Amino acid sequence: MNDPIDLIRRQVSDLHQELVRYQLVVWTAGNVSARVPGEDLMVIKPSGVSYDELTPEAMIVCDLDGKVVEGAHSPSSDTAAHAYVYRHLPEVGGVVHTHSTYACAWAARGEAVPCVLTAMADEFGAEIPVGPFALIGDDSIGRGIVDTLRDHRSPAVLMKSHGVFTVGKDAKAAVKAAVMCEDVARTVHISRQLGEPLPIAQAHIDALNHRYQHVYGQQSAAR
Amino acid sequence: MNDPIDLIRRQVSDLHQELVRYQLVVWTAGNVSARVPGEDLMVIKPSGVSYDELTPEAMIVCDLDGKVVEGAHSPSSDTAAHAYVYRHLPEVGGVVHTHSTYACAWAARGEAVPCVLTAMADEFGAEIPVGPFALIGDDSIGRGIVDTLRDHRSPAVLMKSHGVFTVGKDAKAAVKAAVMCEDVARTVHISRQLGEPLPIAQAHIDALNHRYQHVYGQQSAAR
Amino acid sequence: MNDPIDLIRRQVSDLHQELVRYQLVVWTAGNVSARVPGEDLMVIKPSGVSYDELTPEAMIVCDLDGKVVEGAHSPSSDTAAHAYVYRHLPEVGGVVHTHSTYACAWAARGEAVPCVLTAMADEFGAEIPVGPFALIGDDSIGRGIVDTLRDHRSPAVLMKSHGVFTVGKDAKAAVKAAVMCEDVARTVHISRQLGEPLPIAQAHIDALNHRYQHVYGQQSAAR
């Protein structure tokens, strides 16, 4: 085994625990992947394995067509979607998929989450958009993700009747987007239960997003 | 003690902790049972015992009429219902009962959870149906479960004004169905608070369910 | 120190952790007390002390007028209400007070929780009733609790605009009632968000309650 992949195996394995910690997943649903920098490879969760049993060694290495290169188990059944994203969005280094509750509630209605919180402007810079209904089994899901996110500020897409996919410069950034997506989907949902949230002016959204993506956090970018 | 029953005692005891972990139960409510393969026996939780005090040794072995064969405590007050299911559905190897919040909220209105999420199509293949109102004390509950689930894809039934019963090929599969049932009951409830979830075409439900039940997970079936 | 009181100090201290576990309390709100059998004494939580710092030794022993008999701290500011209950309801051995979320939501509207779940019929045998608005500082709260619960099956009362008080044969039973009260208040609330829960016939409520109070659990009564 070469070292960079071992490091990524560990990162991907560990990041799955963040999905558990923030209650974005139940049972074996949800998955995180990371691109292996400089190679046409990705590391992804095995299919149907419990979060308690995930270890760096259990992670699967696939090529960017989703074919297993290294690993004793089958890869996540969402591998084709992850692979499609890596093939078509070269700046993406990590992909996350969850069925987190509030995000799915918006996705089930096919409704975007409007950008009505400053924290949403920071992280998403816009509404969280809806992607098409797509069946598993071919490129439909991956294409839906890429078509929706390619020219969008948001690193998250609500796939209709299905769940959330998020992207980031690395797997940690994609996990952060998944955590924030559920957080704002929940807050905006609850706010709307008793009335209409106030809009935020587009110029303010732009200013907040620009500052957050360029100034927030320590030296290295937060996203 | 013979070994296969000891193994099942441990499995049933451990699986109760999953009900706690996923917050499907409070105090002593809820119970898991497993059929002892090849014998007319089942292993079930003792009645009114706290989840902290459950051990493999505390589990009760009953025959399929619900009569205690081995165990120092009284069995769960839902034993008759579990036993009825094992007598009438020979393919069932595990049964779970909970009063999980969102599933009970649908059950209290006597309303089925519509199949509007791909994860629901995967696991349930249909709406989660409602069973009759039935009092404890005779075969009514067991009969209500069996009559509702016998020709239904769903491994979960919402017993009117009461709670959820799920079945599976083994106890773990029944626990998974209980976890997924609460998860989708919650998501669909929340989605409906702000509008109507989009329907999923029956052909798509069929395709998703077929793939999930036959392809998902590692070699052995996920359900 | 005499032994029976030490045992009760430990029980009362430990039972406060159940309030934390079931998320019925935040910060220092909420309290549990127990009558010392055969003596005109009760053991109660100190005022304004964090749940992490509660120990058996920190518990306060008061007489049934709420005067401190033993203890370095001030007793809970709800001591007068607990004491009033012990003076007027001799069968009560434990009292619990919380501001648990869903129960308080009903209390803030001054609305009883209707008995529409079999688990509610089991534990409460009726709706969970509303007591009067009462200010802290004299016997008003205690009197409101006693007047509401004296001829009621329910071991829980929703004090208007305030919170929940529960009683039991001992402190554990009162804690159980507090846990179940929040659980059913939550489930019925959620059910009503999307329609009206089905009523349960009075004869069925009576039958369920009778069985549960006399048959459920192991030898000793569950409540």
Next chain:
Amino acid sequence: MNDPIDLIRRQVSDLHQELVRYQLVVWTAGNVSARVPGEDLMVIKPSGVSYDELTPEAMIVCDLDGKVVEGAHSPSSDTAAHAYVYRHLPEVGGVVHTHSTYACAWAARGEAVPCVLTAMADEFGAEIPVGPFALIGDDSIGRGIVDTLRDHRSPAVLMKSHGVFTVGKDAKAAVKAAVMCEDVARTVHISRQLGEPLPIAQAHIDALNHRYQHVYGQQSAAR
């Protein structure tokens, strides 16, 4: 390093764990600061650092213009707002900022939380007010907080479309206010989902608030 600042570094670091425990924050959002008594200094969280990695040593010491005096990282991006509060409200010894869900849901509608619970009268003595929409980057947020809270009993303000700021005589009191703010924002929200909470007479609010601020808890004030 001088000792009093080391103590405050530890307090501020530890209090961030209360934000996590009460689920007021996700990822790196939210921050706690404390004034250094007798000096024109404050201690605050570093920007964009995970709650798992916070240590007393990682905390940043700033002057009351928000300039870093000691610390290897950048301070919280909300430092200017905290500093403004310390400069203009000399009785304030601690400030907390969160995006807690229910409080933000009210803030997103620009709606104050009405004082309809006795626990709210205790801690807040009034509605929880709304402050203006303000962009990060200058004194707008700090000024909005101070203008809203200066003559208000409430230690919490809902900044429009943004989140909560709370103040206290020390950092622990400000954290308590943040915890209670989310708790009552949640309970009142849920209550209003099914009708209108009953009002509490102003004289009762006054009496409750006076008693709680002067009598509750042990010798030292609870707030």
